[in-house]
Amino acid sequence: MNPDEAPQNPESRENREGAEPSYRLRKELPAEVRAAAPEEVLPEPVGEPQLTGRQRLVKGLWPPRVSRAQLIVAVLLFVLGLGLAIQVRSNSDNSALRGARQEDLVRILDELDDRTQRLEDEKQGLEDQRTELENSSDQAEEARKQTVEKERQLGILAGTVAAQGPGITMTVRDTKGAVEADMLLDAIQELRAAGAEAIQVNGVRVVANTYLTDGTGGKGVSVDGHKINQPYTFKVIGKPQDLEPALNIPGGVVQTLEKEQATVDVSRSEKIVVDALRAARQPDYARSSSQ
Numbered sequence: 001m002n003p004d005e006a007p008q009n010p011e012s013r014e015n016r017e018g019a020e021p022s023y024r025l026r027k028e029l030p031a032e033v034r035a036a037a038p039e040e041v042l043p044e045p046v047g048e049p050q051l052t053g054r055q056r057l058v059k060g061l062w063p064p065r066v067s068r069a070q071l072i073v074a075v076l077l078f079v080l081g082l083g084l085a086i087q088v089r090s091n092s093d094n095s096a097l098r099g100a101r102q103e104d105l106v107r108i109l110d111e112l113d114d115r116t117q118r119l120e121d122e123k124q125g126l127e128d129q130r131t132e133l134e135n136s137s138d139q140a141e142e143a144r145k146q147t148v149e150k151e152r153q154l155g156i157l158a159g160t161v162a163a164q165g166p167g168i169t170m171t172v173r174d175t176k177g178a179v180e181a182d183m184l185l186d187a188i189q190e191l192r193a194a195g196a197e198a199i200q201v202n203g204v205r206v207v208a209n210t211y212l213t214d215g216t217g218g219k220g221v222s223v224d225g226h227k228i229n230q231p232y233t234f235k236v237i238g239k240p241q242d243l244e245p246a247l248n249i250p251g252g253v254v255q256t257l258e259k260e261q262a263t264v265d266v267s268r269s270e271k272i273v274v275d276a277l278r279a280a281r282q283p284d285y286a287r288s289s290s291q
Contacts, residue, residue: 107245111194114242118195156198159205159278163198167237167272168244171265174230178260181212181221184232187253188212191236194246198237198274202228205276240268 051059129146155161170187172179188206191199199206204223213222220229236243244266247253254264 101250104250108249111242111245111249114239115193115195157208158280159198159207159276160280162273162275162277163237164271164273165197165237166240166270167196167198167235167268168240169267169269169272170234170236170247172230172232172234172257172262173265174232174260174262176261177219177230179221179230179232179257179262181214183253183256183260184221185212186256187234187247190246190253191234191238191243194238194242196236196238196243200235200274200276202233203276204228205274205278207278235272235274237272237274244268 132146152161156163172184172187184201188199188201188210201223204226206223210224215221215227220227221232222228247264247266254266257264
């Protein structure tokens with residue numbers, strides 16, 4: 001170093017190079033410190049209570065924010081679930097024999113087989129009558145015989161002719177007065193479905209247009225306008241092996257009447273007499289169409 005040259009002043013060097021003076025740097029330090037300091041925590045507004053975690057969760061979930069697509073999917077799932085529930089319940093309700101015993105199911109199947117056999121026998125009888133008419137040398141006489149036999153059968157069904165044959169007797173004792181007309185009508189319908197050919201209730205002949213109504217004040221029952229009182233006695237001609245099981249099927253006539261605290265007695269007999277008659281009615285307007 002040349003001793004004649006004095007040392008350069010740092011400040012003069014900064015001035016020469018265009019740099020800011022050091023005192024300005026020191027002046028700006030407090031501002032930088034203030035900028036780097038943590039933000040001041042503001043106090044919470046007064047009057048608004050602080051929410052708990054559960055309250056914030058509920059507030060976020062309700063009211064729900066559902067899109068249109070989510071709503072359509074939810075409706076479709078609801079309809080599908082409702083349809084499945086109805087189908088399951090329908091299958092459960094329609095199976096009335098689900099809880100029946102094996103003996104009852106066998107008896108019901110036998111009854112259905114007997115009904116089928118009766119229809120087959122009736123069909124065969126009509127075919128035999130047609131064959132006899134076609135093959136008879138005296139078709140007029142054969143037709144007359146069949147007409148007489150048919151008249152007798154129709155007279156039994158119409159109640160204008162007395163009848164006798166095997167069948168059952170059913171006696172219903174209703175000491176509580178709870179048996180109504182529709183319950184006895186169900187019994188008649190069940191007997192008809194089981195093959196009953198003639199029915200009589202307390203001396204009143206039951207025919208195709210028979211109707212039953214409850215008595216005045218809920219006491220007794222009227223059959224075709226004739227008041228009858230308990231015990232109600234049904235005399236029925238038909239095959240006993242079909243008639244009695246039809247009344248005793250699970251949920252059938254006997255169980256329905258017993259639920260009303262009535263007692264039901266059913267007995268078979270080889271000879272039942274149905275002798276209550278109906279007067280033959282002459283039609284006012286209907287005439288035979290045969291020439």
